[in-house]
Amino acid sequence: MQRRKKDKRMGAVEWLERRFDITPDVFQGVRIEICGQHRLLVQGCTKILKYSEQEMLLDLGKLRLRVCGERLWCTSFISGALGVGGCIDSVSFIEGEHT
Amino acid sequence: MNPAYSILGYTVVRFDFAYAEQVLNLCMREGIVYLDGGSDGACLRLCLRSGHGRRLCSLLAQANVPFYIEKRGGLPQLLRRLLRRPGLLMGALCALALIVASECFVFDIRVSGNSTLTEREIKELLSAQGLAKGAFIPGLDTDRLENRVMLSSDKIAWLSVNVRGNVANVELIEQRLPEPKPVLKPAHVVAAHSGEVVAVELYRGNVLVSAGEQVAKGEILIAGVYDSAATGFRFTRAAGKVMARTVYSFRVEVAYEYQKKVYTGEAFDKKSLNFFSFPIKLFESTGNCGTVYDIIDIVENCSPVPGVDLPLEICTERYLPYTLEKAYRDPEAALTLAHRQLTEQIEAALADGELLEKHIYTEIGESSVVLRADVVCIADIAAVQEFEVDIKKEAKG
Structure with missing residues (x-):
């Protein structure tokens, strides 16, 4: 039941975004830019949950972002804007608590 | 970074x-x-x-x-880190202070337009009026300076002083005074040597000789007096060329023994630093470094840029002691030297003449070589001999 409610609410946000041509970061507060394979910029990051050269786990509020790759390093982390350098293999969203 | x-x-x-x-x-x-x-x-x-x-x-x-x-x-x-080294800081501050202060002082004086006056003479004149290396630029009144320098020297007609940066450019035009006319006295042309007159070239005066005539030394060739029944005596400064066949005698003696300058190999330097116009001695008195010596003055400007002089000069007075030692040359060398000297003498005497015959007699003695030469030539034997005229006496006569 809860699962269904959540899906509905998300649908409404998505509908609003599509209906009024609003960029998703307005509601979700998250914006991710990837420049090639070596530069990633995440806006709306509140915390680094895991940091290593192979994997970074970032807290985006309701979402979590996993960045996998080689020689990863945090180029900057100011006012919720986080830059990641290195060789990026994958970027994926994760739901639920980080373990 | x-x-x-x-x-x-x-x-x-x-x-x-x-x-x-x-x-x-x-x-x-x-x-x-x-x-x-x-x-x-x-x-x-x-x-x-x-x-x-x-x-x-x-x-x-x-x-x-x-x-x-x-x-x-x-x-x-x-x-x-620099603050931990006060010496460096002080050096930097001093350099800064010098750079700021240097804008107020004359570093160099460049003189142009002089032909007879030397740069040193002009700089001395300027220095007497307050413009020298190290002069305080804001204190210079160039208009007054120009006038004073012109008044202090008769040889300068116009002078301009322009201070640009640290360099004072001095331009001048020298006074062109007419050459003083020499006071000419009446004169005869006499024979400087005995000989046979070949040709006479008269410029002024009364010719007394003619071609083919023998003349003795001291004889009047062209008189500076005209005798006229109508006007009486008239005096002039006789001039002319009298070419005569004559004999010149030369003698050259070269001794085997002579004095030779032998440097001891030592050199004593007395250094001083010229900062602007202030000499700073960098040496201590070394006393008498030898009885006889040559002195060489070396002035080196400390500017790292060629052509740009800084008011910092290192003056070196180099003393090179030497002794005069007796030396000997062999007769052959003495003869060669004697011939060279004789040739020089003949060339000097017969600058305008024509050489006809030359007889050289060589005497090689125990202590010297003597060369005697009789040169038969056609040369100008005219020599001017001035004479005094008592005008009052002549007028009475």
Whole structure:
């Protein structure tokens, strides 16, 4: 039941975004830019949950972002804007608590 | 490295990878900006501005995160290091003060437009009126200086002093005075040598000889007196060329023994530093360094740029002691030298003449070589001989 409610609410946000041509970061507060394979910029990051050269786990509020790759390093982390350098293999969203 | 970081100063902090999330989250929370990071596998490095670096260090210390300050750099750090060396700081301050002060003093004086007056003479005149190396530029009144220099010398017609930067450019035009006319006295042309007259070239006067005539030494060839029944005596300055066949005699003696200058090989330098117009002696009195010596004056400007003189000169007075020693030359060398001297004498005597015959007699003695030469030639034997005229007496006569 809860699962269904959540899906509905998300649908409404998505509908609003599509209906009024609003960029998703307005509601979700998250914006991710990837420049090639070596530069990633995440806006709306509140915390680094895991940091290593192979994997970074970032807290985006309701979402979590996993960045996998080689020689990863945090180029900057100011006012919720986080830059990641290195060789990026994958970027994926994760739901639920980080373990 | 970001230039702003280099100017404002930076700190590189290093800590273990295990604390990476904690430290980076701390940075974000506290608004600490870092520029350049990097890792070497075990540790993470953050490059921060000095202020942020200090803040991060204190926060890490509070959070019990072990860290290590890898490097502090930038301009403030450099200045801090310099402050620990007061000598360098004083040198820099002195250099700065000199640069500022140097704009107020004359470094060099360049003179142009002089032909007969030497640069040294002009500089002495200028120096007497207050313009010399080291003169205070704001205190120079160039208009007054120009007038005073022109008044102090009759040889300068016009003078202009332009101070540009540290260089005083002095332009001048010299006074062109008419050459004084020589006071001419009446004169005869007499024979400087005995001989047979070949040709007479008369410019002025009364010719008394003609071609083919024999004349003795001292005899009047062209008289400076005209005798006229109508006007009486008239005096003039006789002039002309009298070519005569004559014999010139020359004698040259070269001794085997002569004095030779032998340098001892020692050299004594007396150095002094000329800063602007102030000489600073850099030597102590060394006493008498020899009975006889040659002195060489060497002046070196300390300017690193060729063509640009600085008011700093190193003056070296080099003393080269020598002794006069007796030396001997063999008769052959003496004869060669004698021939050379004889040739020079003949060439000098017969500049306009024509050589007809030359007889050389050689005498090789025990102590010297003597060359005698009789040269038969056609040469100008005219010589001017002035005479006094008592006008009153002549008028009475």
